[in-house]
Amino acid sequence: MTPLIIANWKMHATIDETVKLLTEIRFSLNNPDGVEVVFAPPFTALYSAHIALQETNFKLAAQDLFWELEGPYTGEIAGSFLKDVGCHYVIVAHSERRRSFGETDEIANKKVRAALTQDLIPILCIGETDAERKSNQTMEVLQKQLKRDLQEIAMSDLKNFVVAYEPVWAIGTGNNATVEQVEEVHSFIRNTLAKMYDAPTASRIRIIYGGSVKGDNAFSLLHTKNVDGLLVGGASLIPEQFIKICQSKES
Numbered sequence: 001m002t003p004l005i006i007a008n009w010k011m012h013a014t015i016d017e018t019v020k021l022l023t024e025i026r027f028s029l030n031n032p033d034g035v036e037v038v039f040a041p042p043f044t045a046l047y048s049a050h051i052a053l054q055e056t057n058f059k060l061a062a063q064d065l066f067w068e069l070e071g072p073y074t075g076e077i078a079g080s081f082l083k084d085v086g087c088h089y090v091i092v093a094h095s096e097r098r099r100s101f102g103e104t105d106e107i108a109n110k111k112v113r114a115a116l117t118q119d120l121i122p123i124l125c126i127g128e129t130d131a132e133r134k135s136n137q138t139m140e141v142l143q144k145q146l147k148r149d150l151q152e153i154a155m156s157d158l159k160n161f162v163v164a165y166e167p168v169w170a171i172g173t174g175n176n177a178t179v180e181q182v183e184e185v186h187s188f189i190r191n192t193l194a195k196m197y198d199a200p201t202a203s204r205i206r207i208i209y210g211g212s213v214k215g216d217n218a219f220s221l222l223h224t225k226n227v228d229g230l231l232v233g234g235a236s237l238i239p240e241q242f243i244k245i246c247q248s249k250e251s
């Protein structure tokens with residue numbers, strides 16, 4: 001499976017800044033082989049990013065979508081609009097959305113369905129809080145999220161699907177999960193998916209890790225069993241860091 005490296009720029013980067021960052025990264029990475037690199041700038045910069053990335057192998061993701069297809073939902077963005085500006089992927093239920101915007105597993109499930117309907121590949125984010133890890137609830141929490149977020153999603157819909165394991169305590173804190181923690185959780189996620197669907201389906205789903213990934217820990221995380229890629233926040237806004245992360249499969 002080709003490893004997937006996703007740059008989540010969160011609420012950073014104007015159009016000018018987006019084009020400047022992409023130009024710098026694109027110049028140094030120059031259509032990398034052996035990894036799939038995806039950028040998720042803010043909605044407002046997606047179209048300019050699409051133009052800046054034309055004739056490259058880089059792909060685009062949106063950071064969120066609304067679950068309805070169209071209608072009177074002021075301020076919301078439909079999956080079809082994301083397709084329209086060149087997105088292949090969409091991040092669903094990032095922990096910042098769960099925490100700051102009250103996104104529940106029910107909402108995550110609706111958003112996964114909406115993404116699939118629009119032929120967008122969902123990047124479903126799951127992860128435990130610090131308190132949940134400390135009280136030994138990690139696996140239970142992750143299992144619940146997977147079951148609820150994928151409720152009534154058919155096996156045939158999971159041909160292209162990404163699960164991002166993002167421990168909440170590791171996001172933006174500088175404290176990445178250890179290789180041992182990541183390996184344990186990723187095999188648990190794979191096994192849970194195999195039980196929910198079947199082993200071939202579970203093995204096709206890319207399970208990526210996110211949480212304080214940087215240039216100097218990307219190599220070990222990316223070479224951990226059952227890690228099919230990385231979701232990178234802060235470090236993806238620093239070209240030298242992100243370039244190093246994208247090159248770490250080879251180094």
Ligand code: PEP
Binds near residue numbers: 170171172210
């Ligand atoms: C993220 O935004 O998904 C993330 C993992 O952020 P950071 O890399 O900054 O921890």
